Amino acid sequence: MDILLNPNIAYILLVIGSVLLLMAIVTPGTHLLEGGALFMLVLAGYAIYNLGFNLWALIILILSLIPFVYATRKPKREWALALSLLGVIIGSVYLFPSSGWLPAVNPLVAIIVSALSGGFLWLVVRKGLQASHARPLQDLSTLIGKTGEAKTQVRESGSVQVAGELWSARSAKSIPAGSRVRVVSREGFVLVVEHDDQTKK
Numbered sequence: 001m002d003i004l005l006n007p008n009i010a011y012i013l014l015v016i017g018s019v020l021l022l023m024a025i026v027t028p029g030t031h032l033l034e035g036g037a038l039f040m041l042v043l044a045g046y047a048i049y050n051l052g053f054n055l056w057a058l059i060i061l062i063l064s065l066i067p068f069v070y071a072t073r074k075p076k077r078e079w080a081l082a083l084s085l086l087g088v089i090i091g092s093v094y095l096f097p098s099s100g101w102l103p104a105v106n107p108l109v110a111i112i113v114s115a116l117s118g119g120f121l122w123l124v125v126r127k128g129l130q131a132s133h134a135r136p137l138q139d140l141s142t143l144i145g146k147t148g149e150a151k152t153q154v155r156e157s158g159s160v161q162v163a164g165e166l167w168s169a170r171s172a173k174s175i176p177a178g179s180r181v182r183v184v185s186r187e188g189f190v191l192v193v194e195h196d197d198q199t200k201k
Contacts, residue, residue: 007096007104010047014092015117017041018061022068022084022121026128051104052097061091071125078126085121089114143167143183147196150179160193167191 003009017040024033064087071080093114096104103110148162154175160167162183169191175181182196 004043004047005050007047007051008106008109010044010051010096011092011105011109012113013040013047014044014095015088015113017044018088018092019117019121022088022125023128025068026072026125048095053095054097057091057094059091060087061095064088064091081122081125085118089118140186140189143191144185145183147180147182148193150175150177150181150193152177154181154193160191162191169193171195 004013017037020033020037020040024037027033064084066084067080067087068084071077071084093103093105093110098104143162146162148160148167150169151159151161151166154160154169154171155173156170158169158171158175160169160181162181168189169181170187171181171193173195175193175195180196181193183191184194185192
């Protein structure tokens with residue numbers, strides 16, 4: 001565990017943990033990002049406990065979460081994302097105490113890791129936020145009332161083709177494959193259909 005007491009190693013672990021934590025905020029529920037962030041931050045925490053830390057840098061690290069969360073709420077808040085990344089970089093570089101004004105972390109290591117992590121987060125998080133706030137390409141409510149064709153037998157489950165796409169479907173009554181169907185409602189991404197008795201003219 002002595003290798004963890006090197007400020008450069010501790011800094012890298014802290015940055016990786018912070019990157020994983022910020023990505024977990026953007027894409028919650030995967031558990032891989034959360035687990036990876038926890039593991040890296042625990043290792044970094046061990047080093048911080050033994051090496052000591054600058055309280056002001058720790059405060060900057062914690063406060064950097066505020067603009068990040070603000071940026072995730074609505075699109076086009078790149079300034080908040082940039083402010084958060086700057087806080088993570090400054091806070092992590094100066095977290096470990098040193099004798100002078102220079103950080104305990106090797107400046108070359110700090111520049112390389114900061115550039116890579118900052119650039120990675122900027123690209124990935126921005127794209128993730130844009131995707132999460134993008135309007136759906138198709139408004140599913142417009143499918144109600146449309147007609148299509150049952151591709152399989154539909155009862156508790158089945159497949160229908162509506163609006164040029166294949167959908168999962170269910171019906172109150174059994175509908176044979178090849179029948180004309182009409183969408184009456186939807187339950188998430190499952191269409192509720194009925195047999196359409198109207199014949200094409």
